[in-house]
Amino acid sequence: MLKRLSGGHVVDPATERDGVIDLYVEDGVIVDPPSDGRSADETIDCTGLVVMAGAIDIHSHIAGGHVNTARLLLPEWHRAFSSRPGETALSRVGWTTEETGLRYAQMGFTTVVEPAMAPSSALHAHLELADTPIIDKATLVVLGNDDLLLSMIRDGESENAIADYVAWTVASSRALGVKCINAGGSAAFKENVRKFEFDDVVPDYGVSSRQIVKTLQRAVTSLGIAHPLHVHCNNLGVPGASSDAIAATMRAAEGDPLHLAHIQFYGYGTEGKRRFSSRGRDLAALVNTTPEVTVDIGQVMFGQTVTISSDELRQFAGRAQASPRKSVIFDHEANGGGVVPFDYRRKSFHNALQWAIGMELFLLIEDPARVFFTTDHPNGAPFTTYPDIFALLMDRSVRQAWLEALPKAVREMTSLAEIEREYTLNEIATMTRAAPARLLGTADRGHLGAGAVADIAVYRPGADKAAMFGTAAFVLKDGEVVVRNGAVVKRTFGRALTLRPEPDKAMKARLDRYFDDKYGLSARWFEVPDGALGHNDPFKVVPCRA
Amino acid sequence: MDRAWIDGQPATSDEALDAAAKLLADAVQPFVGGLRTDVAGLRAAFALAKDLGAIVDHADSATIEPFLSALRDGGAFLAAPAEMRRRADRVLVLGDEPATIGADLLTSLSTSEPDLGVRTRGSGRQIMVLGTVAGPVEGHDGVTRIDCASDDLVDVVGMVRARLAGRPIGEGPLGGTTIATIAEFVAAAGFGCIVFSPAEVGALGSEQVFGLAADLNAETRCSTLPLLGSDNAMGAALLSTWTAGFPLRLSFGRREAEHDAALYASDRQLSGAGEADCAVIVDALADGAAAAAPAVALPAIVLAADPAAAKAAQIGFAVASAGRDHDSILYDSRFGSFVGQTAQESSELPTAAAILTALAERLGGRVADAA
Numbered sequence: 001m002l003k004r005l006s007g008g009h010v011v012d013p014a015t016e017r018d019g020v021i022d023l024y025v026e027d028g029v030i031v032d033p034p035s036d037g038r039s040a041d042e043t044i045d046c047t048g049l050v051v052m053a054g055a056i057d058i059h060s061h062i063a064g065g066h067v068n069t070a071r072l073l074l075p076e077w078h079r080a081f082s083s084r085p086g087e088t089a090l091s092r093v094g095w096t097t098e099e100t101g102l103r104y105a106q107m108g109f110t111t112v113v114e115p116a117m118a119p120s121s122a123l124h125a126h127l128e129l130a131d132t133p134i135i136d137k138a139t140l141v142v143l144g145n146d147d148l149l150l151s152m153i154r155d156g157e158s159e160n161a162i163a164d165y166v167a168w169t170v171a172s173s174r175a176l177g178v179k180c181i182n183a184g185g186s187a188a189f190k191e192n193v194r195k196f197e198f199d200d201v202v203p204d205y206g207v208s209s210r211q212i213v214k215t216l217q218r219a220v221t222s223l224g225i226a227h228p229l230h231v232h233c234n235n236l237g238v239p240g241a242s243s244d245a246i247a248a249t250m251r252a253a254e255g256d257p258l259h260l261a262h263i264q265f266y267g268y269g270t271e272g273k274r275r276f277s278s279r280g281r282d283l284a285a286l287v288n289t290t291p292e293v294t295v296d297i298g299q300v301m302f303g304q305t306v307t308i309s310s311d312e313l314r315q316f317a318g319r320a321q322a323s324p325r326k327s328v329i330f331d332h333e334a335n336g337g338g339v340v341p342f343d344y345r346r347k348s349f350h351n352a353l354q355w356a357i358g359m360e361l362f363l364l365i366e367d368p369a370r371v372f373f374t375t376d377h378p379n380g381a382p383f384t385t386y387p388d389i390f391a392l393l394m395d396r397s398v399r400q401a402w403l404e405a406l407p408k409a410v411r412e413m414t415s416l417a418e419i420e421r422e423y424t425l426n427e428i429a430t431m432t433r434a435a436p437a438r439l440l441g442t443a444d445r446g447h448l449g450a451g452a453v454a455d456i457a458v459y460r461p462g463a464d465k466a467a468m469f470g471t472a473a474f475v476l477k478d479g480e481v482v483v484r485n486g487a488v489v490k491r492t493f494g495r496a497l498t499l500r501p502e503p504d505k506a507m508k509a510r511l512d513r514y515f516d517d518k519y520g521l522s523a524r525w526f527e528v529p530d531g532a533l534g535h536n537d538p539f540k541v542v543p544c545r546a
Numbered sequence: 547m548d549r550a551w552i553d554g555q556p557a558t559s560d561e562a563l564d565a566a567a568k569l570l571a572d573a574v575q576p577f578v579g580g581l582r583t584d585v586a587g588l589r590a591a592f593a594l595a596k597d598l599g600a601i602v603d604h605a606d607s608a609t610i611e612p613f614l615s616a617l618r619d620g621g622a623f624l625a626a627p628a629e630m631r632r633r634a635d636r637v638l639v640l641g642d643e644p645a646t647i648g649a650d651l652l653t654s655l656s657t658s659e660p661d662l663g664v665r666t667r668g669s670g671r672q673i674m675v676l677g678t679v680a681g682p683v684e685g686h687d688g689v690t691r692i693d694c695a696s697d698d699l700v701d702v703v704g705m706v707r708a709r710l711a712g713r714p715i716g717e718g719p720l721g722g723t724t725i726a727t728i729a730e731f732v733a734a735a736g737f738g739c740i741v742f743s744p745a746e747v748g749a750l751g752s753e754q755v756f757g758l759a760a761d762l763n764a765e766t767r768c769s770t771l772p773l774l775g776s777d778n779a780m781g782a783a784l785l786s787t788w789t790a791g792f793p794l795r796l797s798f799g800r801r802e803a804e805h806d807a808a809l810y811a812s813d814r815q816l817s818g819a820g821e822a823d824c825a826v827i828v829d830a831l832a833d834g835a836a837a838a839a840p841a842v843a844l845p846a847i848v849l850a851a852d853p854a855a856a857k858a859a860q861i862g863f864a865v866a867s868a869g870r871d872h873d874s875i876l877y878d879s880r881f882g883s884f885v886g887q888t889a890q891e892s893s894e895l896p897t898a899a900a901i902l903t904a905l906a907e908r909l910g911g912r913v914a915d916a917a
Contacts, residue, residue, distance in 0.1 A: 063788075065883060071787045073618055075805060097788050120626070123875065123884045127585060128788045147632075147662060190633060190737065191663055192767050203664045316763070319621075326621035331769040332882065333629045518661075519628035520654060521881060529886040532875050534586055 001041045002026045002034065003479065008046025008458060011425045012053065014434035014447030018426055023051065025454040028478040032450045044481070046458055049473050052429050053448050054110025054455030056436035059230075059261055059296050060377040061308045062100050063114045063128035063137075065121040069328050070306045070339045070378075071095060101133035102488050103384055108457025108472040111136045111436075111445060111497070115179055115230060115261065116310045118142050120333055122173035123528050129496055130533035134482055136455075136494035136540070138440065140230050141173045142310055144180030144212045145187045146334035148514060150205040153215055159222065164507035166219040174498040174528045174539060176440060177227035178220050179261075182234050182311040183212035186335045189313040196313060197241070198234055198248040209234055210252055217256060223501055224544035226441020228257035228294065233266055236314045240270040243279040253292045259439065262298025262376040263287075264358035276350055278414050280360030287365050294439055295365070296372035299358035299389055301381030302346040308379060312336035333519065344381070352406040354380075356414035362393055363419045368427040369435040387470035393423040394465045442497060442542055454479035495540045496533075548853070549895060551862040559863070559896070559904075566847045566861045567908035569824055575799060576600040577815045577822035577844070581782045583830040583898045584874035585884065588785045590902035591828055597906055601797045601822055602790075603812040604782040605829070609775030611807055613744035614783065614793050616752035623759035625739060625769035626882045627651055631658050635666040636735035637673045638728070640703070640755065641696050643743035645681020648773040650880075651741065656683040665736030665767075674731050676702060692724060699742075700751040706732070707758050732758070738768035745775055774879060778831060781877025781884065818843035826905075829855060830898040832867040847905075849898045866895040 005023040012018070024031045024040065061067050104112055117125045117139040129137040143149055143166065152162050166178060184207065185196040191203040198209045217229040233249045235241040246266035250258075260266075263283060271277035287295055304323075309315050312329065315338025319327045323343040330336040344351040358380070365371040377383040391398045396419075403417055411417065423431075437446020444453050458474040471486025482490045508523075515523045550562035557565070570576055578595040581588060581604040595602045616622070630637075637655055644652060656673055660666040673683055676694040683689045694702060698719035708715045709729040715722055732738050740759060744752040755770055762768035774780050783793035790796055792805035799821075808814070815822040825846040832851060848859035851871075856862030868874040871893035878885045 068784055068788050071791055072614060072793055073621065075618055075792055096791050120881065121883050123886065124784070127785075127875065127884060131589070131788065190767060191665055192736075204662070204667070322621075326619070328617065328622045328624060329763075329769075330624050330626075331629055331633075331767075332626040518632060520631060521628050522885075525878070525881050525883075525885040527886065529873070529875075531873060532585075532886055534589060 002038065004040035004043045005046045005051060005456065005458070006043050008049045008051035010051045010448060011429045012448040013426050013430045014053075014437070015449045017448070023448060023456070025456075025476065025479045028454055030448055030450055030452045030454050044474060046474070048461075050425060050459045050461050051448070052108070052457050052459070053433040053446050053452065054457050054475065054477070055108050055432040056111040056440070056446055057104070057109055057374065057383065058113045058372050058436050058439060059115045059374040060112050060383055061114060061116060061379070062112060062377070063097065063132065064117055064125035066116070066308045066310065066330070066337050066339055068124070068128070070308050073326065073328055073339055074306060074341060097128050097131040098133060101135050102491075105134040105475055105477065105483050105488060106471060106486055107386060107469060108459065108475050109135060110455035110457070110475070110477055110494070111138070111442070113138045113140065113176065113440070115140045116142055116181065117173060117175060118310065118332065118335060119169050119173050119526050122175075122526060123532060126174060126496060126528045126533060130493075130535055130538055133491050133493055134477055134488070136497060138176035138497040139174070140177045140179040140227070141169055141175035142179050142181055142335050143169060144183040144216060145185070147518070149212070149215070150184070150187060150202060150207050153207045153211055154205045159218055161507070162215060163219040163222050164504040165511070166216070167223055167501040168503040168507050168511060170223075170225070170499055171501050171503050172527045174496060176497050176499055176542060177225055177230055178216060179230040179232065180213060180216050181232040181309070181335055182236070182313055183209040183231075185209065185234055185314070186310070186312040189316065190331065194313070194317070196234055198245050198252075213249065213252060217258060221256060224546060225499060226542070226545060227439060228259045230259045230261060232261045232311060236265045236311055237268070237318070239268040239276050242266040242268050243283060246283065247286060250286055250290050250293055253290060255292055257292050257294070259294045261296055262374065262380065263295045264298045264300065264354065264361055264380065267357040267361060272413060274349055276353060278353060278357045278360060280357040281364060281415060284361050284364030287370065288367075294370045294372065296374040296376075297358050297361055298374055298376035298380045299362070300344050300351065300354040301375065301385040301388065302344050302351065302355065303381065304341070304343045305378045305381055306339060306341045308337075308339050310335040310337035312338055315340055346405060347407060349407055349409055352410040353413055356403075356406070356410060356416050359392060359399065359416050360414060360419070363421045368423070368431040369438070371431060372436060372439070373432050387466040390428065390469040391465035394428065396420060396422050441545070493535055495538055497542050498539050499544055500541045501544055549864045551857045551859070553860060554857055562861050562863060563901075563904055563908055566905055569845060569847060569861065570598060570826070570905070570909060573824035575821045575823055577825040579603050579812050579816065579825060580605050580827035580829045582778055583828045584868035584876050585781070585785060586875070587828060587830060587868060587898040587902065588782055590899040590906070592786070592789050594826070594902050594906040596798050597909060599799045599801065601799065601810045601815055601820070602786070603795050603810055603815065604779045605812055606776035606779040607783065607794045607812065609745050610779050610783055611795075612747070612749040612752050613772050613774060615749040615807065616744065616756060619749070620753045620756060622756045623763065623769045625771055627654075627771055627880055630739045630769070630771060631655060632662045633660055633666055633737045634735070634739035635660050635669050635671055636731060636738045637671065638732055638738065638740045639673060639675040639677065639683070640740065640742035641699050641746045642677045642679050643746040644741050644773055645677070645679050647743060647775050648741060649682045651771065651773070653682045656686040656689060660737070663737060669736070672731070674728065676728070692720065692728070694720060696746055699747050700754055702728070703751065703754040703758055707754070707761055710761055732762055732768065733766065735766060735768060738762060738766065740768070740770045741773065742770065743773045743775065777877050777879045780879065784877065816842045816844060828898050828902070830865045830868050832870040849901050863901050864895055865898045865901055866893040868898065871895065872897055
């Protein structure tokens with residue numbers, strides 16, 4: 001069936017279109033206008049509306065063991081959702097897999113990446129993702145604190161052997177890319193190390209964080225994985241040490257692609273009487289002059305949330321600030337992690353400055369194709385705060401109103417008031433559509449050109465940008481209307497985007513022996529079996545680069 | 547071979563499904579329980595329960611409830627068994643239940659040594675059991691046992707915490723010197739591990755154990771391995787949590803999921819003392835019956851791997867056994883997550899998921915959507 005989206009203002013930076021254009025959709029993909037004069041079977045009137053590709057979130061913790069532990073830890077918030085919508089801090093979290101899919105779709109997001117899947121939790125993560133309706137999903141698998149990788153580096157094994165191990169991990173876990181989280185830091189924490197810098201070495205292995213990052217960066221590149229190594233740096237949240245860590249990591253990119261996650265949490269200096277200050281301007285300048293690097297923000301918004309991270313060392317340190325005062329710390333194979341509830345308060349100097357630093361980074365990083373729109377859901381804020389963040393980026397007067405509500409001491413510590421930039425619709429579409437698709441290597445989305453999947457978000461423009469992006473006028477997923485006037489009208493299921501590198505047979509045999517001998521585990525348990533997810537055709541394979 | 551029964555008489559699957567659908571349609575408050583099945587069966591059971599507005603629980607959720615309760619009240623330190631096998635140099639085993647429900651783990655820990663970590667590798671592994679039996683680790687090198695009754699464990703752990711914090715302690719059930727010995731044992735670990743059964747020590751005891759781990763982590767490293775008695779119940783609780791936001795003992799009676807550990811417990815509902823007036827019970831595992839199957843005082847639709855159990859119900863279906871007769875996804879505590887299990891045998895019996903989905907379709911729900 002041929003559908004026509006007529007009369008809408010198409011904002012599609014990937015195809016350099018920004019004007020009133022009719023779009024055609026058939027069999028779930030965008031097609032060229034019919035040349036034979038064939039008329040559409042159905043027309044969706046988009047006159048006066050803004051039409052973009054479906055948005056892509058490259059970093060949002062929506063599934064897996066740690067996310068589910070956060071649900072277990074905080075049942076009171078879910079009850080709050082049920083009985084008092086709109087009244088409690090976490091009433092908009094998107095707490096279940098069901099809500100996650102529906103709420104993302106309502107905002108016009110159609111692809112979301114779960115960025116921290118432990119190899120041992122891959123099947124669990126994919127089971128949750130398979131239960132998440134409408135959106136397409138993808139995962140990044142976590143390496144960099146695992147005994148085998150650290151041993152291979154220590155023992156001087158070849159780059160090929162290490163790449164084979166990475167390929168096996170990506171293939172078994174059905175991931176789209178590789179992430180490393182405080183490389184070596186969790187392994188060091190198991191040795192009772194409490195602070196871990198980029199050039200510190202993990203006891204017993206003699207391997208530094210820098211070596212781990214560089215080794216994984218080379219492996220990812222050599223395997224042709226499109227998404228650059230996704231790095232969560234050392235010293236997250238530590239004033240001074242965090243910005244040193246991210247600067248050192250950025251310089252270590254050395255001309256090759258590297259993605260740095262939630263950089264807001266690294267924009268902290270030690271100036272001022274509270275020994276907490278913004279280094280947003282310096283960090284943005286460093287990003288601007290390091291073209292091989294991409295970043296996402298991890299914007300903080302005010303209210304109750306929960307932090308979920310495989311950075312066990314930093315989560316352990318964060319226990320002291322847990323609100324409510326309870327947390328779960330995991331000592332698993334490799335990374336482990338922690339779940340720590342957190343309440344970002346507008347009246348808190350620290351929290352308000354965190355908010356301002358995120359804004360500074362968004363606005364001072366010049367290229368919207370290298371800075372990605374995230375709250376590190378739910379670590380900086382739930383993804384349901386996105387509409388407010390769009391408004392803050394697009395409207396200086398909204399920012400001003402927020403700034404005026406902050407403690408005076410914060411206003412004195414940020415240059416935010418002086419920043420005049422307002423994101424344009426085209427820049428928003430670059431940051432949330434075109435650029436993420438390029439970053440992930442998913443050429444079939446992020447644009448509205450012929451051949452793209454017909455994942456389309458249609459918004460009703462207005463002065464209130466939060467209203468505009470909070471409830472899409474229409475959302476099409478694979479060519480079907482799934483949202484109309486902000487309400488889900490059809491509940492479909494998307495797929496998980498995965499790479500499928502062919503694992504080396506000798507490495508597979510080696511890993512069978514390794515997991516059995518060392519851990520008493522079957523290597524098969526790390527695999528996500530084809531039939532496990534309960535959907536027909538649950539995966540869509542994205543090719544590696546030649 | 548008969549596959550379905552109504553009041554003990556053989557019936558076709560269609561007849562039994564029709565009768566079951568009528569029974570459920572006429573019920574005021576259905577209950578969906580047992581839940582001894584794989585992930586596919588659980589998904590189908592939850593989809594049916596949502597459609598019915600049912601109360602939901604697992605037959606063995608009593609074995610995990612104290613753990614979940616302690617975790618959400620005060621947080622936890624949790625380890626993976628395989629990591630502790632490589633890392634822990636000192637293991638404190640609390641109580642008598644670990645010797646039975648954790649026999650494989652204890653054997654694995656007592657027959658291996660830590661091989662990771664400067665602080666732990668090469669020093670061997672010491673195991674201290676506080677209980678009346680040492681079970682499978684009895685007589686192994688490095689194993690000591692301090693006689694301690696289950697009922698005294700909570701007090702003992704509390705006294706160990708007090709001792710470590712430098713607070714004065716009395717004699718208690720074991721005597722102050724013994725408490726000091728235990729405290730020194732755990733404090734001197736490079737990476738300590740506490741093995742315990744939450745069902746044995748209760749929610750309060752579990753909270754004490756997590757508190758002890760938290761205290762120890764101020765200076766050294768320590769984590770815990772709670773032994774949960776039923777992997778299947780834990781898997782069901784995890785799926786329930788991502789599906790409904792709560793770990794079992796919940797009700798969809800008012801559409802949105804509501805959780806109440808006492809109100810929606812299997813025993814209360816199936817005994818007739820609760821709100822339920824009709825039950826769907828899934829018992830589709832090969833490894834024997836539920837730990838303590840309660841008497842069912844309600845009209846029941848039973849899906850069972852044991853045909854005799856199905857035949858004895860008001861309406862019964864013989865179903866394939868998850869993990870044995872068909873490929874399944876099941877939670878496995880050795881791994882700490884879900885694993886794929888390949889079928890060992892072939893069976894012509896339908897899966898529990900297939901029967902539950904067929905039942906939901908007869909009731910006109912949206913179960914197909916959820917599959």
